[in-house]
Amino acid sequence: MRSERLKGHLDLLLMSVLSRGPGHGYEVITRLRERSDGAFELPEGTVYPALHRLEEASLLASAWDVVSGRRRRIYRLTPAGAAALAEQAEQWREFSGSVARVLGTPAAGVTWRPLRRGAPA
Amino acid sequence: MTRHAADAPGDAIEDYLDRLLVTLSGSPRQVRHTLAEVEAHLRDAVAEGMAAGLTEPDAQAQAVRRMGPVTGVAGPRTGLARPSLALARRLMLTAALIGAAGFVAIGGAGLVARPLLAAKGDAFLTAPWPQASYTRADCARWLAGTPGTHSCVAAMLADHAGDFLLEATAAGLLGLLGLAGYFALRRRWRDRATLTALPAGTAEALGAALAAVAAVACFGTAFDTEMTQRGVGAGEPWSLGVAAAVAAAVFAVALRRTLRRTRPG
Numbered sequence: 386m387r388s389e390r391l392k393g394h395l396d397l398l399l400m401s402v403l404s405r406g407p408g409h410g411y412e413v414i415t416r417l418r419e420r421s422d423g424a425f426e427l428p429e430g431t432v433y434p435a436l437h438r439l440e441e442a443s444l445l446a447s448a449w450d451v452v453s454g455r456r457r458r459i460y461r462l463t464p465a466g467a468a469a470l471a472e473q474a475e476q477w478r479e480f481s482g483s484v485a486r487v488l489g490t491p492a493a494g495v496t497w498r499p500l501r502r503g504a505p506a
Numbered sequence: 507m508t509r510h511a512a513d514a515p516g517d518a519i520e521d522y523l524d525r526l527l528v529t530l531s532g533s534p535r536q537v538r539h540t541l542a543e544v545e546a547h548l549r550d551a552v553a554e555g556m557a558a559g560l561t562e563p564d565a566q567a568q569a570v571r572r573m574g575p576v577t578g579v580a581g582p583r584t585g586l587a588r589p590s591l592a593l594a595r596r597l598m599l600t601a602a603l604i605g606a607a608g609f610v611a612i613g614g615a616g617l618v619a620r621p622l623l624a625a626k627g628d629a630f631l632t633a634p635w636p637q638a639s640y641t642r643a644d645c646a647r648w649l650a651g652t653p654g655t656h657s658c659v660a661a662m663l664a665d666h667a668g669d670f671l672l673e674a675t676a677a678g679l680l681g682l683l684g685l686a687g688y689f690a691l692r693r694r695w696r697d698r699a700t701l702t703a704l705p706a707g708t709a710e711a712l713g714a715a716l717a718a719v720a721a722v723a724c725f726g727t728a729f730d731t732e733m734t735q736r737g738v739g740a741g742e743p744w745s746l747g748v749a750a751a752v753a754a755a756v757f758a759v760a761l762r763r764t765l766r767r768t769r770p771g
Contacts, residue, residue, distance in 0.1 A: 410543050411550040428574020429547065433540060434581030455546045458539065 395435045397477060398425070400444060400462060400470040407461035409452065410436065436460055444469050518566040519548045526576040533590045533703070544579055595695045596703035602691065604713045606684030607753055611717065613678015615742075615749035616671050622741045623671075628663035632670060633731075633739025635662065670742060707764040714757035721750035 402408070402416045413436070414429045439445040444466035447458045462470065523545055530537045548569045555565030573579070623631050640662070648661035651668075655661045724747030731740040 409546065411547045414547075428572070428578045429551075430544065430573040430576070430579035433543060433579050437536075437540070437581070455549060456542060457546050458543050 397473045399435055400466055403460055403462045404470055407459050409457040409459050518570045522570045529576045529580045533592050592700045592703040595700045600709040602688040603709050606681045606688055609677045609681025611749040611753040612674050613681055615745040616674025618745035618748045628667045629738050631741035632666040634659050707761050710757050710761035710764055714754050717750050717754035721747050721754055724750055
């Protein structure tokens with residue numbers, strides 16, 4: 386998926402990934418790629434400004450720890466972040482449900498399929 | 507001279523981190539933390555690439571490519587659009603200190619002016635307005651405010667001298683309130699990031715320089731008034747000049763103490 390399109394939803398996706406457990410930047414990117422089945426490809430560096438922005442807004446908190454011999458900044462979702470995630474996820478479901486209703490049922494012969502990395506546009 | 511191992515050419519990770527270092531904005535701590543995070547990320551990605559069978563240079567190239575341009579890691583150029591919170595706080599403290607000290611100095615000028623007024627009279631403190639610039643109504647108002655005075659000019663001078671002393675007192679009180687606010691903010695913002703956002707002694711140096719310039723300007727005006735108007739109205743710039751000179755001296759002493767306290771070793 387185009388990274389420009391993804392950027393508008395990055396905060397929601399990052400909070401969702403971290404709702405499954407704390408993690409450092411590389412873990413967050415890896416989980417995001419795995420959970421999207423490889424569909425969400427964006428320059429990995431762009432998650433850091435987003436993580437820092439979410440921390441500044443008190444939706445995430447971070448602490449430094451040594452993991453696998455390397456010093457890492459571990460992010461976790463705060464209670465305020467969990468509340469924001471629930472609200473934004475609900476808004477997204479409403480929005481995507483409305484879009485799906487507008488688009489309607491696929492025409493005969495057209496198959497909806499999830500967008501995968503490397504799939505033709 | 508020997509070359510440090512990290513300076514070896516061809517290390518794509520080190521090159522990337524160098525470019526990121528000069529691109530990042532924010533406090534020194536934010537920069538260090540982001541660099542450490544990104545380096546750990548890149549080393550993980552290299553290890554993953556090598557585990558998948560890539561050579562180290564190829565794994566490094568892939569890690570850097572996947573990380574994207576350094577501007578993406580740095581985010582929007584907040585350093586230009588919005589100074590760091592620590593710097594904004596430190597600038598606010600500096601402005602509060604200098605502004606409050608300026609108002610206190612004006613209050614001090616009022617104190618200096620009182621004995622001058624007692625010794626040399628209203629005409630020394632303030633100069634009369636040109637005759638065509640005021641009306642009979644102005645005269646009547648000044649005379650009403652100065653019982654026992656029958657001359658319009660004498661009443662005007664007494665009124666203006668009173669105004670100067672009143673305004674100086676108000677400015678002094680405002681300055682004291684400002685100083686109280688400054689000390690309250692300084693107690694609240696005593697984190698290291700705020701304290702080190704500007705070089706030590708910046709506020710004192712700036713305050714001393716501004717006060718010294720003000721003192722020179724006031725003394726120059728007072729001296730010129732003495733020469734051209736035989737001292738009529740010279741008291742106001744003299745008293746302001748003395749107060750500014752005292753403020754400059756106080757800032758200079760504070761600067762000296764700050765520099766001694768922060769001198770390395």
